[in-house]
Amino acid sequence: KEVETQTKLANVVVLATGGTIAGAGASAANSATYQAAKVGVEQLIAGIPELSKLANVRGEQVMQIASESITNENLLQLGRRVAELADSKDVDGIVITHGTDTLEETAYFLNLVEKTDKPIIVVGSMRPGTAMSADGMLNLYNAVAVASSKEAHGKGVLVTMNDEIQSGRDVSKMINIKTEAFKSAWGPLGMVVEGKSYWFRLPAKRHTMDSEFDIKNIKSLPDVEIAYSYGNVSDTAYKALAQSGAKAIIHAGTGNGSVSSRVVPALQALRKDGVQIIRSSHVNAGGFVLRNAEQPDDKYDWVVAHDLNPQKARILAMVALTKTNDSKELQRMFWEY
Numbered sequence: 001k002e003v004e005t006q007t008k009l010a011n012v013v014v015l016a017t018g019g020t021i022a023g024a025g026a027s028a029a030n031s032a033t034y035q036a037a038k039v040g041v042e043q044l045i046a047g048i049p050e051l052s053k054l055a056n057v058r059g060e061q062v063m064q065i066a067s068e069s070i071t072n073e074n075l076l077q078l079g080r081r082v083a084e085l086a087d088s089k090d091v092d093g094i095v096i097t098h099g100t101d102t103l104e105e106t107a108y109f110l111n112l113v114e115k116t117d118k119p120i121i122v123v124g125s126m127r128p129g130t131a132m133s134a135d136g137m138l139n140l141y142n143a144v145a146v147a148s149s150k151e152a153h154g155k156g157v158l159v160t161m162n163d164e165i166q167s168g169r170d171v172s173k174m175i176n177i178k179t180e181a182f183k184s185a186w187g188p189l190g191m192v193v194e195g196k197s198y199w200f201r202l203p204a205k206r207h208t209m210d211s212e213f214d215i216k217n218i219k220s221l222p223d224v225e226i227a228y229s230y231g232n233v234s235d236t237a238y239k240a241l242a243q244s245g246a247k248a249i250i251h252a253g254t255g256n257g258s259v260s261s262r263v264v265p266a267l268q269a270l271r272k273d274g275v276q277i278i279r280s281s282h283v284n285a286g287g288f289v290l291r292n293a294e295q296p297d298d299k300y301d302w303v304v305a306h307d308l309n310p311q312k313a314r315i316l317a318m319v320a321l322t323k324t325n326d327s328k329e330l331q332r333m334f335w336e337y
């Protein structure tokens with residue numbers, strides 16, 4: 001006699017926040033001209049009947065915005081809802097649909113502050129659902145596939161775009177007119193093919209269960225701002241940001257986070273006034289800032305952002321500053337996360 005073993009489907013919650021994956025254009029030829037954040041979560045889920053074979057999927061509309069407009073308050077609101085769901089016994093995995101412009105920031109934020117080993121997948125699309133060759137359906141299908149898989153547990157917050165599984169820490173939007181937009185300098189962790197995930201490597205940096213940060217202990221996020229560097233840069237932006245109350249300034253530097261000789265004195269003075277100076281790099285394919293190389297960080301009491309791009313450095317700095325204002329502690333965190 002054959003005994004049929006009924007495998008129970010995982011329960012996956014889709015938290016929708018807006019973006020192009022919820023976008024709509026006037027014609028199928030509009031892949032770049034459209035309105036983001038138009039389609040509701042129920043319609044997104046209903047548009048992919050195949051999801052019901054992967055998991056029991058339900059949706060929640062957390063917000064409906066384009067991701068460039070996400071505020072720190074929005075981040076905290078989303079983070080708290082993710083934590084509530086992760087604590088719930090009847091939730092096995094969480095998918096967050098998100099605009100792609102700041103998707104890498106939200107994914108890294110959640111990677112730092114969610115105390116769970118349940119899969120959390122952040123996903124978006126480069127083309128609205130109304131466009132020819134829209135990529136949102138498959139990206140979301142892949143996200144639900146990964147969120148409902150056993151293998152995705154304990155791997156930190158993940159991003160499924162263009163069939164790849166990327167670490168939320170490492171991934172960044174590299175181009176805005178291709179579906180092959182999200183890359184990491186260190187490569188994807190795996191692939192999703194026909195609803196099944198294939199893994200090749202694991203994240204090495206601290207995240208989720210192994211993180212010292214917890215969304216439940218974070219009441220608000222401090223003001224951390226970014227100043228962009230280039231030839232002939234002046235110190236005006238740095239001073240203005242400090243004046244407006246920034247607790248830390250991320251130097252989005254050239255090359256190895258280098259600092260113009262015109263800017264160095266202002267940054268020394270700001271540090272003396274208590275502002276944290278964090279040197280990162282805006283090099284396109286992935287910056288990597290070495291301590292005491294381009295600048296004497298020990299002498300100036302500055303911090304380096306390691307391989308984090310400026311926008312990710314801002315996320316870690318905000319979260320880190322909720323715990324410490326000690327520059328040595330901040331530097332430790334920048335090496336470990």
Ligand SMILES: NC(=O)CC[C@H](N)C(=O)O
Nearest residue numbers: 019020066067099100101
């Ligand atoms: N491809 C996108 O999702 C970009 C749309 C919009 N700017 C956003 O980030 O929400």
